[in-house]
Amino acid sequence: MAIRRGRGVAAINYPTGMNLGGDPTQALVHSTPTGNFMVTLSSVDLGQGMKQIMAQICAETIGVPTDRVVVDTADTDTGPHCMGTFASRGTHRAGNAVIQAAKEARQVMLEVAAEELEVNASDLETDGKGNIQVKGAPQKSISIFDVALSAHFKRGRSISGRGMFLIPRSYPEKETGAMKPSTCYAHACTVAEVEVDDETGEVTVLTVKNVFEIGRALNPKMVEQQLVGGSWMGISHALYETTEPYYPNRDHGGTDFNQYLMPGPGDLAQTEIIVLERPSADGPFGAKGPGEMCANPQIPAIANAVFDAVGVRIDTLPITPERILRALKAQAAG
Amino acid sequence: MAKVPVQFTLNGSEKAEFIESGTTLLHALRDKIGDMSPKGACHQGTCGACSVIIDGELRLSCLTLAETCNGAAIRTTAGLAEGGVLHPLQRAFLDAFATQCGFCTPGMIMAAKVLLDRTPNPSREAVVEALSGNICRCTGYEPIIQAVLTAARANSQNAA
Ligand code: FES
Ligand code: FES
Numbered sequence: 001m002a003i004r005r006g007r008g009v010a011a012i013n014y015p016t017g018m019n020l021g022g023d024p025t026q027a028l029v030h031s032t033p034t035g036n037f038m039v040t041l042s043s044v045d046l047g048q049g050m051k052q053i054m055a056q057i058c059a060e061t062i063g064v065p066t067d068r069v070v071v072d073t074a075d076t077d078t079g080p081h082c083m084g085t086f087a088s089r090g091t092h093r094a095g096n097a098v099i100q101a102a103k104e105a106r107q108v109m110l111e112v113a114a115e116e117l118e119v120n121a122s123d124l125e126t127d128g129k130g131n132i133q134v135k136g137a138p139q140k141s142i143s144i145f146d147v148a149l150s151a152h153f154k155r156g157r158s159i160s161g162r163g164m165f166l167i168p169r170s171y172p173e174k175e176t177g178a179m180k181p182s183t184c185y186a187h188a189c190t191v192a193e194v195e196v197d198d199e200t201g202e203v204t205v206l207t208v209k210n211v212f213e214i215g216r217a218l219n220p221k222m223v224e225q226q227l228v229g230g231s232w233m234g235i236s237h238a239l240y241e242t243t244e245p246y247y248p249n250r251d252h253g254g255t256d257f258n259q260y261l262m263p264g265p266g267d268l269a270q271t272e273i274i275v276l277e278r279p280s281a282d283g284p285f286g287a288k289g290p291g292e293m294c295a296n297p298q299i300p301a302i303a304n305a306v307f308d309a310v311g312v313r314i315d316t317l318p319i320t321p322e323r324i325l326r327a328l329k330a331q332a333a334g
Numbered sequence: 335m336a337k338v339p340v341q342f343t344l345n346g347s348e349k350a351e352f353i354e355s356g357t358t359l360l361h362a363l364r365d366k367i368g369d370m371s372p373k374g375a376c377h378q379g380t381c382g383a384c385s386v387i388i389d390g391e392l393r394l395s396c397l398t399l400a401e402t403c404n405g406a407a408i409r410t411t412a413g414l415a416e417g418g419v420l421h422p423l424q425r426a427f428l429d430a431f432a433t434q435c436g437f438c439t440p441g442m443i444m445a446a447k448v449l450l451d452r453t454p455n456p457s458r459e460a461v462v463e464a465l466s467g468n469i470c471r472c473t474g475y476e477p478i479i480q481a482v483l484t485a486a487r488a489n490s491q492n493a494a
Contacts, residue, residue: 229434232473
């Protein structure tokens with residue numbers, strides 16, 4: 001009986017979005033009378049940072065500072081349609097829709113500015129600080145504040161745009177069954193080190209080293225926080241979380257989330273995160289979906305590390321002490 | 335059911351309410367007084383989201399009857415900022431990206447505040463111990479631990 005150490009590796013690729021009846025998200029963008037921009041969505045921000053990212057995408061496309069953009073999300077009764085925040089699709093689908101809507105709004109904004117400055121709209125550019133100026137002659141400029149006032153009160157224009165991003169439904173090929181269930185793929189690889197007590201079956205995760213390839217990181221600090229949290233969640237899925245009874249008798253199963261095991265702040269593995277950026281061809285500014293993917297590779301890596309440590313393959317999650325002890329017993333019985 | 339009067343201070347200001355006997359402090363704070371900073375998640379004392387400070391002690395407001403708080407001084411995360419300036423713990427949580435959905439955050443901050451009030455320069459182990467009654471689904475805890483350690487350092491620099 002001993003504490004045995006093992007190391008496991010696993011690599012995954014993870015689809016962005018899904019293929020049910022087509023995968024659409026719509027967005028609307030409009031300016032207020034004072035030249036702030038409003039993005040209206042039905043997509044949900046549940047802490048992953050959707051609002052911040054959509055504000056960045058809209059601001060970058062229109063050419064204004066991010067703090068000039070307000071994002072209104074998640075009233076599915078009144079907002080433009082979104083399939084939802086799942087399948088790591090939010091940034092990719094909603095982001096593409098916001099770009100399209102913001103482009104249209106920018107075009108109207110430039111047209112109004114062109115009338116005010118008595119120049120051609122195609123000769124205008126934004127300075128990124130809230131002004132529109134003539135290319136090559138920045139002294140001839142007008143603030144977006146004044147452009148919005150003019151549009152609203154003088155010229156009767158709506159500085160607004162509509163965006164729609166749709167991945168059409170993919171039907172399986174008759175012969176092969178092959179289909180394209182998603183667009184771009186994110187990738188990850190994890191190396192996990194564990195200690196397994198072959199007397200009690202308990203697993204301690206010592207280290208997890210993760211590399212994530214997520215397209216372009218539109219907000220690197222928020223990407224990092226999601227990956228750190230996700231890596232922890234992967235360990236939690238591998239070793240703890242289940243709605244089934246931890247032991248075979250249903251009476252011993254959890255009845256609510258109070259009995260749903262998750263590791264606490266005292267059970268943290270030493271965690272390393274490396275982000276690789278390979279911009280995707282069809283993502284907004286090259287982004288892919290890092291959302292769900294980040295909690296996946298730890299699971300097979302830990303299962304492999306357990307195999308390396310004590311020589312048993314656990315293929316049912318979570319990898320509980322009981323499952324390890326039963327497998328060890330079966331192995332000994334040979 | 336007969337209503338009972340209850341009187342306490344919340345973040346320094348006097349509060350008086352008539353509540354139904356058996357009302358939890360969590361319910362009284364959120365639904366009677368309108369302080370939404372303590373969160374209700376498990377309502378059974380296992381998650382820490384509803385943590386508040388009562389007379390300097392960390393308490394679970396979902397397990398505390400409001401009528402037992404007569405005369406008490408209650409503090410919540412909503413009362414931490416002063417004159418629009420965030421408390422060092424709030425600042426540190428933001429800077430460390432220690433909050434995602436934010437549901438655990440007020441409870442975490444209350445637990446951390448009681449720790450720092452007593453132990454201005456805690457070890458990492460002491461921080462982990464202080465937070466061990468609070469569950470977080472999103473962050474993986476490490477950013478929260480780092481935020482508390484950073485706030486402690488900021489405090490001791492101000493004191494020095
Ligand atoms: S709501 Fe009070 S401990 Fe969970
Ligand atoms: S930030 Fe979501 S539970 Fe902690």
